[in-house]
Amino acid sequence: MLSEIINFIVQTVGDLGYIGIFIMMFIESSFIIPFPSEVVMIPAGYLVYKGEMSMLLVVISGILGSLAGALFNYYLAIKLGRKLLIKYGNYIFIKEETLEKIEKFFKEHGHISTFFGRLVPVIRQYISLPAGLARMNLAKFILYTTLGSGIWMIVLAYLGYFLGNNEELLKDYLHQIIIAILVAIVIFSYIYYKIYKNKRRDAKKNI
Numbered sequence: 001m002l003s004e005i006i007n008f009i010v011q012t013v014g015d016l017g018y019i020g021i022f023i024m025m026f027i028e029s030s031f032i033i034p035f036p037s038e039v040v041m042i043p044a045g046y047l048v049y050k051g052e053m054s055m056l057l058v059v060i061s062g063i064l065g066s067l068a069g070a071l072f073n074y075y076l077a078i079k080l081g082r083k084l085l086i087k088y089g090n091y092i093f094i095k096e097e098t099l100e101k102i103e104k105f106f107k108e109h110g111h112i113s114t115f116f117g118r119l120v121p122v123i124r125q126y127i128s129l130p131a132g133l134a135r136m137n138l139a140k141f142i143l144y145t146t147l148g149s150g151i152w153m154i155v156l157a158y159l160g161y162f163l164g165n166n167e168e169l170l171k172d173y174l175h176q177i178i179i180a181i182l183v184a185i186v187i188f189s190y191i192y193y194k195i196y197k198n199k200r201r202d203a204k205k206n207i
Contacts, residue, residue, distance in 0.1 A: 017053070021061040022068070029069025029125060029149075036121060037066070038156050038174060045160020055157060062153035063146060066118070070128040070145045077132025106134030111144050112192055116185045118148025121178065 016023070024040045041062050047053040106113065110131055117127030131141055155177060163169045 018057050018061040021058060022065040025062050025065025025153075026069040026072070029066040029128075030072045037062075037124070037152065038159075041153055041156035042160035042163075042170060045157035045162075046164050047160075048157065049161045049164060055161065058157050059150070059153045062157070063149050066149035066153070067142065067145055070118075070149075071142075073126070073128035074132040074136075074138075074141060077129045078135060104134075106130050106136055109196075110134060110136040111140050112189075114141060115144040115148045116189070118145055119152055119181050119185065124148075124152070 021040060021044055025037065028037050028040060041058070044053060044058045044062070045055070048055045048058055114127055114131055114136070118124045128141075128145070159170060159173060159177075163173060
C-alpha cells in the first residue's frame with residue numbers, strides 16, 4: 001500500500017513539478033487534509049536522485065508550501081479561533097481561562113514552540129493555530145516556521161535521495177530520525193527552561 005502511494009506521489013510530483021510540491025506541502029501544513037510530509041518530500045528527493053529535479057528547488061518549494069499553509073492556519077486562528085473557542089470551547093473542555101494561559105505561554109515562548117513544533121509529525125500541522133490565537137509576532141512566526149520547516153524538508157528530501165524507494169530502509173531511518181529529533185527537543189527544551197528560569201530569577205533580584 002505504501003509503495004503504491006509513493007509511486008502515485010512520485011508520478012504527481014513528476015507531472016506538476018515544483019508547483020506540485022508547493023501545493024501538496026501547503027495542504028499538508030494546514031489542517032485541510034493533514035497527511036505526512038514524508039509522502040511528498042521523500043519521493044521528491046528520489047526524483048532529485050534520478051536527475052529529474054533540483055534539490056535546492058525541491059527544498060525551497062517544500063519550505064514555501066509549508067510556510068504558506070502555516071500562515072493560512074495562523075490567520076484563520078486570528079480571525080475565527082478565539083471566537084469559536086470561547087463559544088464552543090466548553091464542549092471540548094477548553095475554558096476561557098485555559099485559552100488565556102495558552103495565549104500567555106505563546107507570547108513568552110512562541111518562537112521556540114513554533115520552531116520545535118515544525119519538527120514533530122502531527123504537531124507541525126497544528127502549531128500555527130495557538131501562535132495565531134496569541135497573535136505571535138508575524139516576523140518571528142515566519143522566521144521560526146521557516147527554520148523548522150527547512151530542517152524537516154532537507155531531512156526528508158535527502159532521505160529520498162539516498163534511499164530511493166527502498167521502503168524498509170525508509171521506515172527504519174525515518175523512525176530513527178524522529179526519535180533523535182524528539183530526544184534533541186527534550187534536551188534543548190530543558191536547557192531553554194533553565195536559561196529562562198535563571199533570567200526570571202535575576203530579573204526579580206534587580207527589582
